[in-house]
Amino acid sequence: MTQRIALVTGGTGGIGTAIVRYLARQGHKVATNYRDEAKAQAWRARMADDGIEVCMVPGDVADPESSAAMVRAIEAQCGPIDILINNAGITRDATFHRMTYQQWIDVINTNLNACFNVTRPIIEGMRARKWGRIVQISSINGQKGQYGQANYAAAKAGMHGFTISLAQENAKFGITVNTVSPGYVATDMVMAVPEEVREKIVAQIPIGRLGKPEEIAHAVAFFTTDEASWITGANLAINGGHYMGW
Numbered sequence: 569m570t571q572r573i574a575l576v577t578g579g580t581g582g583i584g585t586a587i588v589r590y591l592a593r594q595g596h597k598v599a600t601n602y603r604d605e606a607k608a609q610a611w612r613a614r615m616a617d618d619g620i621e622v623c624m625v626p627g628d629v630a631d632p633e634s635s636a637a638m639v640r641a642i643e644a645q646c647g648p649i650d651i652l653i654n655n656a657g658i659t660r661d662a663t664f665h666r667m668t669y670q671q672w673i674d675v676i677n678t679n680l681n682a683c684f685n686v687t688r689p690i691i692e693g694m695r696a697r698k699w700g701r702i703v704q705i706s707s708i709n710g711q712k713g714q715y716g717q718a719n720y721a722a723a724k725a726g727m728h729g730f731t732i733s734l735a736q737e738n739a740k741f742g743i744t745v746n747t748v749s750p751g752y753v754a755t756d757m758v759m760a761v762p763e764e765v766r767e768k769i770v771a772q773i774p775i776g777r778l779g780k781p782e783e784i785a786h787a788v789a790f791f792t793t794d795e796a797s798w799i800t801g802a803n804l805a806i807n808g809g810h811y812m813g814w
C-alpha cells in the first residue's frame with residue numbers, strides 16, 4: 569500500500585483514536601490537532617507506547633484561521649495531506665424551544681463549518697496532485713433527526729450535503745468524498761449517558777449492542793484505499809441496524 573499523509577481531526581477522541589490507529593497500522597503517516605497541550609502529550613505518549621508516532625499540531629477546527637495554520641503546520645512537518653478525515657465534533661443538546669444561540673452556533677461551527685475551515689486549505693493541493701480521499705464523520709442523527717439535537721442533526725445532515733457537492737466537483741481530480749454515519753458507539757461521549765438511557769438505546773438496535781470505535785475506523789479506512797476509487801458521494805450508515813435509510 570502506498571504510504572499517504574492523513575489528517576484526522578479530533579484524533580484524540582474515542583472514534584478519532586481508533587481511526588488514527590487504523591490508518592497508522594496501514595502504514596500511513598498520521599496527523600491530528602489538539603487544543604490542550606497536557607492532554608495531547610499524555611495521548612501521544614499512550615500512542616507511542618503502542619509504536620504509533622502521530623504528528624500533533626494545535627488547532628481549533630471551529631476557527632478558520634486556526635484551521636488554516638494547523639494545515640500549514642502539518643504540511644510543513646509531514647508533507648502534503650492526501651487523506652482528510654473530518655471527525656472532530658461536539659454535542660450541545662437541548663430541545664429547540666430552550667436552545668440558546670451559543671448551543672446552536674457552537675455545534676454548527678465545530679461539526680459543519682469545520683468542514684469548510686479544514687478542507688478549504690487542503691483541497692487545492694489534492695486537486696493539483698490529482699489524488700485525495702476525504703471522509704466526513706456524520707451521525708445517525710443527521711439521517712433520522714433526534715429529540716434535543718436540532719443543532720447537531722442540522723450540522724450532521726449538512727455535512728453530507730457538503731460531501732455530495734464536493735464529490736461532484738472533484739471526481740475528475742482523483743479525489744473521492746464520502747460520509748460515514750455512525751450510530752451509537754461505546755465512546756466516553758455515549759458511556760457518560762445514564763445506564764438506563766443507554767439500555768433504551770441498545771433496545772432499539774437490532775444487532776443488540778453499541779458499536780465499537782474500531783468498527784467505524786475500519787469503514788473509514790476502506791474509503792481511503794486506492795481500491796475504493798469508484799466510490800464517491802456515498803453515505804455509509806454503520807449503526808447495528810438502528811436506522812436503515814435508503
Ligand code: NDP
Pocket residue numbers: 577578579580581582583584601602603604607627628629630655656657658678705706707708749750751752753754755756757758
Ligand atoms: P469525542 O468527544 O471522544 O472526541 C471529539 C474529538 O474532537 C476530540 O479529540 C476533541 O478534542 C475534538 N474537538 C472537539 N471540538 C474541537 C474543536 N473545536 N477543534 C478541534 N478539535 C475539536 O467524540 P467521538 O470520538 O465520540 O466522536 C467523533 C465524531 O463522531 C464526532 O464528529 C461525533 O459527532 C461523531 N459521532 C459519534 C458517535 C458516538 O456514538 N460516539 C455517534 C455518531 C457520530 P478535545 O479533546 O480538545 O475536546
